[in-house]
Amino acid sequence: MKTAVHFGAGKIGKGFIGDLLHDSGYDITFVDVNQSVVDTLNKDHQYSLFLLDHDYKEKVIDHVKAYFTNTDYNQIIEEIANAEIVTTSVMATNLVKIAPLLADGLKSRLNKGKKKVVVMACENAIMGTDMLKKAMIDSGNITEEQLDEVGVYPNTAVDRMVFEGNHHGKNGIEIDDDYELVIEANKLDDLENKPIKNAEYVKNLGMYLERKIYMVNCGHTVTSYFGYIKGYKTIQDSLKDPELVDEMKKAVMESASALEREYGFKHEDLVSYYDKMIINRYTTPGIADPVTRVAREPIRKIAPNERIMGPAIKCEKYGLDNEYLLKACACALAYKYEKDKQAVTLQKFIAENGVEAAIKKYIGLDKNDRMTKRIVEIYNSLV
Known part of the structure; x- marks a missing residue:
């Protein structure tokens, strides 16, 4: 043996x-x-x-x-x-x-x-x-x-x-x-x-690491922030909302479009990957994953090389749609949970300096950047 x-x-x-x-x-x-x-x-x-x-x-x-x-x-x-x-x-x-x-x-x-x-x-x-x-x-x-x-x-x-x-x-x-x-x-x-x-x-492991982060981690995290805004307590409850699932899928497929463009993944393979690694597994009966667990550490999760803004920035670079990724970022900026140190830090910074300054500090985007302006618009519609 x-x-x-x-x-x-x-x-x-x-x-x-x-x-x-x-x-x-x-x-x-x-x-x-x-x-x-x-x-x-x-x-x-x-x-x-x-x-x-x-x-x-x-x-x-x-x-x-x-x-x-x-x-x-x-x-x-x-x-x-x-x-x-x-x-x-x-x-x-x-x-x-x-x-x-x-x-x-x-x-x-x-x-x-x-x-x-x-x-x-x-x-x-x-x-x-x-x-x-x-x-x-x-x-x-x-x-x-x-x-x-x-x-x-x-x-x-x-x-x-x-x-x-x-x-x-x-x-x-x-x-x-x-x-x-x-x-x-x-x-x-x-x-x-x-x-x-x-x-x-x-x-080329790097492209598969990005596929995992920009699709699986992205989908899971986007669901948590969209779910938080709608008042859901678990990821599974969030995924019972057809409108939320539709918007989450659009965000993930925006990420997929950037991966297709940068690495040459086949579109149908990424759709299959989405079905297998996101929808199938997170809707398995008997699982209850708290929104607050998945949404934790929002500062890390909106970083420019991370699961939301990483693919959003790639989309912007290639002239691809990133509307739902930017919405997820806005929801993350609106995320409030007193037991999450990063959420508390983020909300304190926004309260003292404004959301544009937070986007500059934590994502690195200038206030005149198109993505900044769109994130701010969505954020203002949420708070």
């Missing part, structure tokens, strides 16, 4: 990457900072997934064990030295924390003369594996030359819905059928030996 080491035994680790590793024929060793999670995995050597799209049918992931980062250093090093693949899902901000341990494991592998291992950060971040590799070099535990001698480091694009769930008298993780794992194929040594089944292997 092949072996995999995965850093992070949370919902994504077990419900997404662990699921795919299991289906690819690996025994899985989880590495985690939560002792109780580690103890439970070592007690049962398996865990349960519940399939949202199949009436919560149970899927058992077996042949698993786990180690605790604080006490099991030697065992973790040994596992890394002998694994066929090492993956992570610890959140991008935590990659620097696991980097020294992973670097030590890879150096031990190098010293033992083992073959190259595939190392992939499966994080919701752009070029996350590059971030992990840099963090390992910065740790001082291994050099870049040694890293290149012992492994290959493809970047990834990842997306899947996962939820805690209790069904059939068991605790587990709810997962949906639709997911995305895109892997940077040109970083692999052997393209014939793909490390994970049912992943998508591509040469």
